[in-house]
Amino acid sequence: MLIRRSGDILPSEITPPEIYRERRRFMQGMGMLAAGAALGIAPNVQAGARLAGVRSSAYALNEEKTPYKSVTRYNNFYEFGTGKGDPAENAGSLKTRPWTVTVEGEVGKPGVYDIDSLLKLAPLEERVYRMRCVEGWSMVIPWVGFPLHELIRRVAPTGNANYVEFVTLNDPGQMSGQRSRVLDWPYVEGLRLDEAMHPLTILAVGLYGEVLPNQNGAPIRLVVPWKYGFKSAKSIVRIRFVEKQPLTAWMRAAPQEYGFYSNVNPRVDHPRWSQAKERRIGEFFKRDTLMFNGYGAQVAQLYRGMDLQRYF
């Protein structure tokens, strides 16, 4: 039997994880700075790098945040595989620099935005939102981003712009899941213009104060907290303003199961399962799902007079 000599390492000598993580981050930052200085590029673009100048916002929640590990290891991002752990495993191949977002369609000022200019478009703020997946689980995530309306205002939509379409990168070389035809790539999502303009709707570039990990939709993604998670398109390369309601990827894949609106609604079941309850990741008991994911006071007026059974 092997008996280890105790007392090799005193407990006091063990570096607490927060400190070594901080240290590692610092070293990474130094490395990035050095590389950046050498190449003349902006630093701090890697997942885990601290985002500078993030303001807190009024959008906080009195609910426990889902741990970073769960937020970044339990993902639906079919571009990297259909298993929950696949995105964390496979998203390393995604290159988030250089990255541009093309804004086009019914706008007065179309253009191609570099990601680093988007990061400076408006002050970054922290938004702690509930995230409810259509599959029946939920999280509480501290996003970092800015309201989508900041971008929309600048590109001056025309009178014909009734809807906004969001398109995810389509590159099977970087996104291994796109080599399988599980969805009709590229991933397309859409919002009505007033939904897109709503102050709750943000473009997120980070979470937990850090640069967004690839598996969470880096470098820039949509977050619409009152709709099921799949509405919040990830790794966006194109934002198109259109007159007619866009055909989203999930509507194309299963029109009887996924509608355009996809508002969180405990009274409208998915054809195959109930939406009345959800399991908050990390909790044992299921909790009741809230109408509009608890954001009814802010968004219910967008749907006044609409039959939400029909427009699911």
Added chain:
Amino acid sequence: MGAVLRSPKLWLFAVCLLPLARLVSLGVSGGLGANPIEFITHSTGTWTLAGLLATLSVTPLRRLTGRAELIRYRRMLGLFAFFYASLHVVTYIWLDQFFDLAGIGKDIVKRPFITAGFAAFVLLIPLAATSTHAMMRRLGRRWQQLHRLIYPVALLGVVHYLWLVKKDMTQPLILGAVLAFLLAMRLPWGLNMLHVVRGRLAPARS
């Protein structure tokens, strides 16, 4: 001791316990991921289907190899399928729904994939209950008739899986293909094929 270790039944028993051992060890080490209940549900469900397919492969294997004694392992495989099915159902009733009987009832009536899965489980119960030698003797020829229920059970199990996945059908389709193959091996065409293959494998024997 040596004789016990050389018993294939014991080894098979240990192998059949591996999926459970894996769940327990992952559970103890915190390796079940962000949604442990989903993980346990999926794992026990998958191993139920694997157990059913293993049970259904005994007869074709016997015909293929001519080794009649393989039948001795069939009951254990079937009972393990039932064991994992029970864990699956208990996970659903206890961990997932937490004994919300009204909710469970609604699920069974309204959700086709749960209807199929629940029906499969109910049909498995009499098979497990009549698996003893005494019951075999008592039921006589009707025992075999009763145990043909494993065909609809396996079909319902695969359908249950197929109806539940959101989009990626790969796994249920693989299981479905294996089931279709095992059932085909019981048709005249399949029996004939097994016979031909066996003849080629062991020409000297027959």
